[in-house]
Every structure is written in structure tokens, then in C-alpha cells.
Amino acid sequence: KNEVEQSPQNLxxxxxxxxxxxCSYSVGISALHWLQQHPGGGIVSLFMLSSGKKKHGRLxxxxxxxxxxxxxxxxxxxxxxxxxxxxxxxxxxxxxLIFGKGTKLSVKP
Amino acid sequence: NAGVTQTPKFQVLKTGQSMTLQCAQDMNHxxxxxxxxxxxxxxxxxxxxxxxxxxxxxxVPNGYNxxxxxTEDFPLRLLSAAPSQTSVYFCAxxxxxxxxxxxxxxxxxxxx
Numbered sequence: 103k104n105e106v107e108q109s110p111q112n113l114x115x116x117x118x119x120x121x122x123x124x125c126s127y128s129v130g131i132s133a134l135h136w137l138q139q140h141p142g143g144g145i146v147s148l149f150m151l152s153s154g155k156k157k158h159g160r161l162x163x164x165x166x167x168x169x170x171x172x173x174x175x176x177x178x179x180x181x182x183x184x185x186x187x188x189x190x191x192x193x194x195x196x197x198x199l200i201f202g203k204g205t206k207l208s209v210k211p
Numbered sequence: 212n213a214g215v216t217q218t219p220k221f222q223v224l225k226t227g228q229s230m231t232l233q234c235a236q237d238m239n240h241x242x243x244x245x246x247x248x249x250x251x252x253x254x255x256x257x258x259x260x261x262x263x264x265x266x267x268x269x270x271v272p273n274g275y276n277x278x279x280x281x282t283e284d285f286p287l288r289l290l291s292a293a294p295s296q297t298s299v300y301f302c303a304x305x306x307x308x309x310x311x312x313x314x315x316x317x318x319x320x321x322x323x
Binding site: 104106132133135137143144145146147150152188190192198199200201202203204 | 244246251252253254255256269299301303308309310311312313314316317319
């Protein structure tokens with residue numbers, strides 16, 4: 103069983119829709135990262151969470167430590183949001199990031 | 212501010228050849244790491260470093276060497292390339308894993 107599970111694996115949405123991507127993990131963590139990987143391959147950090155909620159523009163990330171679950175929300179989705187979204191957890195041991203397999207999002211105009 | 216610079220971007224190697232993937236950061240970050248990304252799998256940690264002179268193995272270290280002689284540079288060496296090492300490689304840096312992680316643009320490596 104993977105220690106970090108993301109759902110859904112693939113997601114297609116119409117422009118303007120509200121999107122939710124989920125991440126569940128089975129280990130104790132110090133921090134959780136949400137990353138975005140565009141078709142060209144580059145990876146960009148969106149959020150680092152250790153508790154609660156963070157917001158940046160149309161993106162919102164939440165984490166529930168007790169339930170070992172995090173969500174990434176995109177409001178008013180746009181075709182430029184099309185990318186792979188990756189959840190990664192810092193399990194506490196030095197240098198150890200565990201990655202989910204990613205959620206591929208496609209937003210149609 | 213260049214961030215994390217990885218070279219080369221594309222490389223084709225023959226089985227048995229050796230090569231070095233270069234990674235440099237100009238943000239004075241202590242933590243640097245190398246990952247490989249394969250289809251259908253998440254990013255996997257190869258090696259990491261928490262400061263100059265300190266390195267450690269990640270999940271998939273076999274066939275790779277690293278060194279960290281300066282804070283800025285963290286090269287990844289393939290000792291004797293194998294087709295199983297065909298992958299996309301990413302270097303990353305951060306002050307520590309409780310802060311934003313910065314990734315290089317990736318290196319596409321094909322071993323034939």
C-alpha cells in the first residue's frame with residue numbers, strides 16, 4: 103500500500119468549475135507539500151502545510167492532521183491550471199519526502 | 212536570481228558509460244536532493260544532503276554517487292549507466308523540508 107495516495111488520478115473539468123484534489127497519507131508527518139508540474143516538466147511548489155489552511159489566489163490548500171488528509175482546491179478553474187498536481191509528505195526522518203503519484207488535471211475551455 | 216540550475220537538460224548515454232548531472236543553487240540552501248521520475252510512479256529520492264560535506268542515501272541510491280563539497284553544488288554521478296536508469300531527474304533545494312522546495316527544470320536521460 104502506498105504511503106501517500108492521491109485521488110482522483112485523472113480529472114477533466116470545464117473552465118470555471120471548482121476543483122478538489124485529495125491526498126491521504128498513512129505516516130506521521132511534519133509537513134505536507136503541494137506541487138504543480140506543467141506539461142513541459144518543470145515542478146513548482148504551491149504550498150507547504152503543517153496545519154490548517156492556506157490560500158494563494160484561486161488556490162486553497164487544507165490539511166487535517168488527525169484524519170491524515172489534505173485537499174487542494176482550485177476555484178474558477180482555467181485551462182492554464184492544466185497540470186499534474188503532486189502531494190508530498192515530510193515523514194519526519196531527515197531528508198525523507200514521500201510523493202504521491204500525482205493527479206493529472208485537464209481544464210477544457 | 213537563477214534558483215536551481217540543472218545541466219544537461221537532455222542526454223543520451225550508452226550502457227556502461229558514466230556521466231555527471233550537475234546541480235547548482237544560489238539561494239544558500241542547506242538541503243539539496245536528487246529525485247528520479249518514472250511513468251506511473253511518484254518522484255523517488257535518490258540521494259540527499261543536509262549541508263556541505265554531508266550526504267545520505269534515499270529510496271533508490273544504487274548506481275548513483277553524490278558529493279557536496281560546497282553549499283551551492285550537488286552533482287549526481289552515474290557510475291556505469293544501465294537502461295533501467297532511463298528517467299527524468301530532478302534536483303531540488305530548500306532551507307529545510309519545512310520550507311518551500313525549489314526544483315530544477317529536469318534532466319531527461321536515455322540509456323541505450
